Amino acid sequence: MTHTLQSLFDAELAQMLASAAQPVSAPAGAQLFAPGSPCRQFLLLLDGVVRVQALAKNGREIVLYRIYPGDSCVVTASCLLGSTAYPATGIAETPIQGVVLPTPVFQRLLAESPAFRSFVFSAYAARLTELVARIEEVALERIDVRLARLLLRLALPPSNIIERTHQDLAADLGSAREVVSRQLKAFEQSGWVELQRGYIHLLDPHALEAVTTD
Amino acid sequence: MTHTLQSLFDAELAQMLASAAQPVSAPAGAQLFAPGSPCRQFLLLLDGVVRVQALAKNGREIVLYRIYPGDSCVVTASCLLGSTAYPATGIAETPIQGVVLPTPVFQRLLAESPAFRSFVFSAYAARLTELVARIEEVALERIDVRLARLLLRLALPPSNIIERTHQDLAADLGSAREVVSRQLKAFEQSGWVELQRGYIHLLDPHALEAVTTD
DNA sequence: GGCAATCAGTGACAAAGTCACAAAGTCAAT
DNA sequence: ATTGACTTTGTGACTTTGTCACTGATTGCC
Numbered sequence: 001m002t003h004t005l006q007s008l009f010d011a012e013l014a015q016m017l018a019s020a021a022q023p024v025s026a027p028a029g030a031q032l033f034a035p036g037s038p039c040r041q042f043l044l045l046l047d048g049v050v051r052v053q054a055l056a057k058n059g060r061e062i063v064l065y066r067i068y069p070g071d072s073c074v075v076t077a078s079c080l081l082g083s084t085a086y087p088a089t090g091i092a093e094t095p096i097q098g099v100v101l102p103t104p105v106f107q108r109l110l111a112e113s114p115a116f117r118s119f120v121f122s123a124y125a126a127r128l129t130e131l132v133a134r135i136e137e138v139a140l141e142r143i144d145v146r147l148a149r150l151l152l153r154l155a156l157p158p159s160n161i162i163e164r165t166h167q168d169l170a171a172d173l174g175s176a177r178e179v180v181s182r183q184l185k186a187f188e189q190s191g192w193v194e195l196q197r198g199y200i201h202l203l204d205p206h207a208l209e210a211v212t213t214d
Numbered sequence: 215m216t217h218t219l220q221s222l223f224d225a226e227l228a229q230m231l232a233s234a235a236q237p238v239s240a241p242a243g244a245q246l247f248a249p250g251s252p253c254r255q256f257l258l259l260l261d262g263v264v265r266v267q268a269l270a271k272n273g274r275e276i277v278l279y280r281i282y283p284g285d286s287c288v289v290t291a292s293c294l295l296g297s298t299a300y301p302a303t304g305i306a307e308t309p310i311q312g313v314v315l316p317t318p319v320f321q322r323l324l325a326e327s328p329a330f331r332s333f334v335f336s337a338y339a340a341r342l343t344e345l346v347a348r349i350e351e352v353a354l355e356r357i358d359v360r361l362a363r364l365l366l367r368l369a370l371p372p373s374n375i376i377e378r379t380h381q382d383l384a385a386d387l388g389s390a391r392e393v394v395s396r397q398l399k400a401f402e403q404s405g406w407v408e409l410q411r412g413y414i415h416l417l418d419p420h421a422l423e424a425v426t427t428d
Numbered sequence: 429g430g431c432a433a434t435c436a437g438t439g440a441c442a443a444a445g446t447c448a449c450a451a452a453g454t455c456a457a458t
Numbered sequence: 459a460t461t462g463a464c465t466t467t468g469t470g471a472c473t474t475t476g477t478c479a480c481t482g483a484t485t486g487c488c
Contacts, residue, residue: 139388
């Protein structure tokens with residue numbers, strides 16, 4: 001899952017980026033940006049995962065999307081050119097490594113490098129599509145389907161263990177902890193999962209997949 | 215609310231656009247793009263309103279956002295460069311007028327015109343921010359708050375008449391018609407609105423605003 | 429071991445969504 | 459003017475989801 005500039009861009013562009021970009025890293029749990037904070041740079045993530053979430057007045061939260069290695073943070077990039085205030089919080093889920101480009105460099109590359117322009121636009125397109133899908137999901141799908149999908153996405157194949165609390169999962173779905181607990185219990189009674197404090201053992205991925213498709 | 219190329223761009227760029235762009239227009243109700251359809255051009259809307267919505271298997275729908283005069287359809291633009299399939303449907307809510315740019319022209323302008331680049335990026339930034347706000351709203355806010363806000367947004371000040379059916383409003387919110395009907399009835403019993411077949415008379419905008427802020 | 433913090437379970441209730449059907453308004457053809 | 463098709467709205471019963479208040483269990487730290 002790790003990327004390098006060389007694995008993402010052709011030699012010439014990677015060279016240019018390497019000379020202009022500053023490496024950044026942060027430990028797991030670090031808050032990288034927040035509503036109203038600066039974020040005056042273009043971030044390209046090379047290793048680790050960043051979770052971008054929104055927090056409501058009533059304390060409930062929802063994960064908007066995640067940034068994976070090779071992704072750029074297009075939403076912060078928007079703020080560079082569009083100068084709108086950024087509406088969410090970014091948190092490192094794992095230790096992360098990446099590079100940031102100062103705004104002038106970002107602008108120059110955008111003007112001069114078709115490859116870089118194409119990279120940035122593709123990132124935008126993917127993110128927009130993702131956000132649209134997320135709206136559909138949140139607004140129109142049942143919680144059991146969404147939870148099943150989330151479990152499948154989080155399970156690492158050999159062991160099928162998911163190290164998350166019910167609260168974590170609820171935040172991911174934008175739902176409430178009690179709702180997730182009850183739904184998980186229903187899955188457990190069907191024999192599809194096994195519940196332990198702090199983690200979930202996925203016993204029957206196939207059954208969960210069936211839930212997501214009816 | 216009408217725009218022209220001259221009102222959006224400086225003289226030189228407007229000139230270039232005018233020579234390369236093709237005017238397009240469509241009547242109210244026309245479907246402009248849909249999942250899996252071509253949309254191989256960059257659309258700039260000059261007059262009218264386009265509604266972009268998603269439709270779920272169960273028949274419920276939700277409005278993702280609207281495109282107003284002066285906006286470009288960045289999501290279709292994404293498909294040009296990102297080559298992802300477009301995930302929603304675009305419908306003209308009013309008769310519309312605009313221009314489309316063939317992909318090569320779009321790409322050339324992006325490369326050569328800082329003003330055009332800036333325009334496109336601003337449009338992206340605004341749309342992303344809007345979509346994020348929409349997710350928060352759909353996932354975390356109560357239906358009475360969302361309905362009150364929608365009514366306020368749709369009411370045209372002098373008369374305060376909203377010409378929509380309950381079904382229309384439900385689709386806008388991604389909710390069910392019965393839910394909207396019941397909520398409207400509650401508003402009516404508070405004396406805030408008057409309900410008629412096919413339209414709603416907003417009697418007390420101030421009271422509805424209070425709903426949206428607690 | 430004692431203690432605080434985190435995590436999960438639960439019952440009662442409120443809000444929202446679903447289903448099935450009834451009633452009322454609209455409109456065009458006759 | 460009446461009929462009949464259609465759209466829009468109303469309503470009750472029920473399910474699902476969200477909220478609140480509280481309990482017990484587990485964990486890590488002192």
